[in-house]
Amino acid sequence: MTSTPDGSAPGSRPGTDFIRQIIARDLARGLHDGRVVTRFPPEPNGYLHIGHAKSIVLNFGIAGEHERGRCHLRFDDTNPITENVRFVESIQEDVRWLGYDWGEHLYFASDYFEEMYACAVELIEKGLAYVDSQTEEEIREGRGTVTVPGTPSPHRDRPVAENLDLFRRMRAGEFPEGAHVLRARIDMAAPNMLMRDPVLYRIRHAHHYRTGDAWCIYPLYDFAHPLEDALEGITHSICTLEFENNREFYDWLVENVSIPHRPRQYEFARLNLDYTIMSKRKLLRLVEEGRVEGWDDPRLPTLAGLRRRGYTPSAIRAFCEMIGVAKADARVDMAKLEYAIRDDLNRKAPRVLAVPRPLKVTLTNWPEGRVEELDAPFYPRDVGLEGSRRLPFSGELFIDRDDFSDDPPPGYRRLVPGGEVRLRYAYVIRCDEVVRNEAGEVVELRCSHDPETRSGSAPSGRKVKGTIQWVSAAHAVPCRLRTYDRLFSVPDPDAAASHAGVDAGTPSAPAAGIHGDFRDFLNPESLEVLEDALIEPSVVGDAADTRYQFERVGYFWRDPVDSTPEALVFNRIVTLRDTWARRREAAEAPPASPKTSGVKPGAGESGPTTPSRKTGATGPRPELPPEARARADELERSHGIGRVDAEILARDSAVEAFYRAAVSAYPGRPRKDRPAGSISVANWVINELPPVLGDRNPADLPFDAAALGRLVGLVDDDTLNSSGGREVLEVMAREGGDPAAIVEARDLSQMRDPDKLEGVALGVLEAHPGKVKAYLSGKRGLEGFFMGQIMRETRGKADPELARGILRKMLGTHDSGEAGD
């Protein structure tokens, strides 16, 4: 509930996402001497949007959480033809506005061009890069496709000296654009397309906004970015998911070039927001085509747009913390952003009265010419801020058209003919007469006020169903209101576009507006302007950046560009939460299938997912090569291993060899209640080995198959329980060693003494009387909790079967009486 000084959202708990966990782990391992260096690396080719805010909040946030943390602002300006200073300025402004400070750590990739060049030369000298002189199209064709391997360039084996010479001359400007490129020399058949000799440098006779004409070759992202990170001593290079495939080259580069530091890249899911788009390219198009009024159009998700709309930096930060950081593709509900800004403004914004669509009200029993000054607080009690103003009240007023109805829907709580309503901070009035024009439109209400009901005076005792806002006709200030709604009419314009036809998002797609373009889904009602609104006079002298709550209407502030003291223009930042409007919509709109359709698709029709594959048990579908199948047959036959497991072992000869060697070290003692050793070993090799194996081949493990066999033996003969076995395996996978010795050294042998176990179980139950009660009254899931406690007490050594029996006996449930479900 506490609002932290930086305005974090209540309930947000920064510090638990997977990236922070990695960093914490690294720090615990003593990496980087406790330094945590992140970076926010925008390309200055567009404005920042709220998706960038997520990244900024993450990177700067992490840096701020550590003693030796810092976050660099680095412009990734390696493409002179799309980038310019205007963008570098706007980006700096936006980051600063969001509340972050990069101190002296402002960097430009273009400042590293000389170092990058040197790295390229190093690669050439090592035979790891070459100058390719094919055309762009030839290079593309040579790369192959995802399913067919690429073919080597005819220049791939150019001598080092020739490459060096060519590359030097590329730099010297001797060649036209496209004549040559520098490529890494890796593997044209790599399954990862990015490893098929990616292009490192291209020739661009272009003027760079910072380096001028000093260079005519420019590095590409894949080459430049890791070097920038390395040069700056970045420890954790955090980017979005679409760069996952690039990580392999990132690692290849930093390993093959002499640099002072080895950074690592981690990827998280970028932000997608409902009813808007986050692509800089598409945003640029909306701006250039005039579909919106500029990069700071308040309907845009750009930081400039949000800022002009009136969003606060603290709300955006709170939002970013609320949505979390993970690797699953996410599409966040607009309601979350709106919650963040409302929650922020609710606590800060003074309340004032404004009337968007004025309807005249004449008080027939008000003394001619009389004006009263009513005292009105700026904040409701629960906000807890001080301050009030005097509101002029007279016999000629305006209320909002929406607050009067001569055909009120059920539940309507405002003014109706003959009805009463309270004027906020003022009197109760009754509508005596409705005045209409020739067209039958209501143009005026003639009402009478009750002098006894003056706000604050006496305990009026009157129960009036509604309260509405108003302004005094003679005192109100005219203003223009701009209300904004979602930019698009569908939650995912890109998806809608690709369903409808062409996805204009891929480079190959023609830029022209064929059918199915995301722009087809622009919401025509995203902007509404109310020209004749009125507002109470107290706002006239306020600071231009004052954010208000117009009571019962929404949060607003002056448009920073168009509003002048003579002609006020207010932007609606966000509406108030409006349960009435919601109920109305629900009532009017779809009486569709009774809301019962909350039934999940999975509930009734789980059938469709278990379809075609009737043929036998589920198992490895990919058919094995014949010899592997033969070995699987043999394993199945003479080792007693199930078909599925046999195939898993047989399909990888290294694994199979490891398994066979382990079995020969531990053939297993034949016992009636135990599977043969071969089956135990197979289970361990199949289920437990892979997690500790990582990328390694079984043969590269620091222990041999015989050791695994002995370990399985230790588990089978009850020296170890299964979690002890896994612990030993982890140790072996880390540092090798003999299982028995590890058990000895770590004191892991299983605790099987029933008396001791009983003591432990008793202690656990006594320590958690509430849980015991809950268990007894049916919450059987708690057995896992108790078991967990027992295992913890015994440092994982308790014989779990024994312990469970004891536990159940103590709790009065029998082994047979299944605790489950």
Add this chain to the structure above:
RNA sequence: UGGCCCGUCGUCUAAUGGCAGGACACCGGUCUUUGGAACCGGCGGUGGUGGUUCGAAUCCACCCGGGCCAACCA
């Protein structure tokens, strides 16, 4: 289709082999001179099938679904 990544309430996100929790949304209530706020309560989830384990959201296998990669963009 080759490779990589990802599937937990409607949405976002925790739980790192041991009680499936939080936030937003939604529904209901209390309070209210904002149909606001606050407070209380409710609804609601591990994509599927097998396996390993005393115990699986978590480990293994397969299936299903989604994302990314074939710019001299980033």
